[in-house]
Amino acid sequence: MRFNILDAVSDLKVKKSMADKLSINEMAKQLVSIGFECVRCGECCRARSGDNTVILFPDEIQLIVDTQGMTPDEVCEPSIPQFIDDSGTLHCFEWVLKRRNSGDCIFIDADNTCMLYQQRPWICSTYPFFLAFTNGAIKPDIMVSECKGAGRPMDEEYAIKLAELLRDRLLAEITEEIGLLENLEGFEDWELIRDYSRQGYSIAVHDSRGITYITG
Numbered sequence: 001m002r003f004n005i006l007d008a009v010s011d012l013k014v015k016k017s018m019a020d021k022l023s024i025n026e027m028a029k030q031l032v033s034i035g036f037e038c039v040r041c042g043e044c045c046r047a048r049s050g051d052n053t054v055i056l057f058p059d060e061i062q063l064i065v066d067t068q069g070m071t072p073d074e075v076c077e078p079s080i081p082q083f084i085d086d087s088g089t090l091h092c093f094e095w096v097l098k099r100r101n102s103g104d105c106i107f108i109d110a111d112n113t114c115m116l117y118q119q120r121p122w123i124c125s126t127y128p129f130f131l132a133f134t135n136g137a138i139k140p141d142i143m144v145s146e147c148k149g150a151g152r153p154m155d156e157e158y159a160i161k162l163a164e165l166l167r168d169r170l171l172a173e174i175t176e177e178i179g180l181l182e183n184l185e186g187f188e189d190w191e192l193i194r195d196y197s198r199q200g201y202s203i204a205v206h207d208s209r210g211i212t213y214i215t216g
C-alpha cells in the first residue's frame with residue numbers, strides 16, 4: 001500500500017489535538033511512580049552504550065547556532081538517507097547532532113557535563129522519557145529508555161516540569177512532521193534505497209522549513 005501524505009497529515013493533526021489535551025498532573029503522577037534522577041553517568045551522550053543519536057528540529061539547530069556561535073554544519077548533519085530519485089539524489093528527513101570520531105556527542109565534556117545544558121535539545125532534556133502512540137492507541141504512553149537513573153525517587157515539582165517538557169516535545173515533533181510532509185514534493189517517484197554508497201551523490205534533507213541540498 002502506498003504512503004498517502006494527506007492521510008498521514010490528517011492522522012498527525014488528530015494526534016496533535018490529543019497531545020494538546022494531555023493532563024500534566026496525570027503524567028506527573030506516572031513519572032513519580034516510575035522515578036528518575038540523573039546520575040551523571042553520561043551514557044546517553046556517549047557511543048559506548050549504543051545508539052546516542054540526537055535528532056534536531058530546525059528551531060533547535062538555530063538556537064544552538066545563535067547561542068554557541070557555531071555554523072549549522074558544525075552543529076548537525078543529515079541522518080541516513082532513505083530514498084533515492086531518478087537523478088541519483090538521496091533523500092532524508094532528519095538532522096542529527098554531530099558526534100566526534102569516537103561517536104560521543106560533541107557537547108559532552110570529560111566529567112560528563114553537557115556544555116549545551118540550557119539549550120539542549122528536546123530529546124536530551126526529557127531523557128530517558130518520551131511519549132509514543134503505541135499499537136494505534138489514541139492517547140500517547142510514557143515510554144522509558146534504558147537509563148541508570150530510572151527508578152530513583154523523583155519529586156513532584158520536577159515531575160510536573162518534566163511532564164510539560166514531554167508534552168511540548170511531542171507537540172514539537174508532530175508539528176515538525178506535519179510541516180515536513182506538507183513541504184514534500186515528488187515523493188511518489190522516489191525509491192527506497194537498498195544498497196548504495198553516499199560517495200558522489202547529493203543529499204536532499206527535508207524538514208518543515210523546506211529542502212537543503214548537500215553535495216557529497
Ligand code: SF4
Binds near residue numbers: 045108116120
Ligand atoms: S547535547 Fe548534551 S545532553 Fe544531549 S547528547 Fe549532547 S552532551 Fe548529552
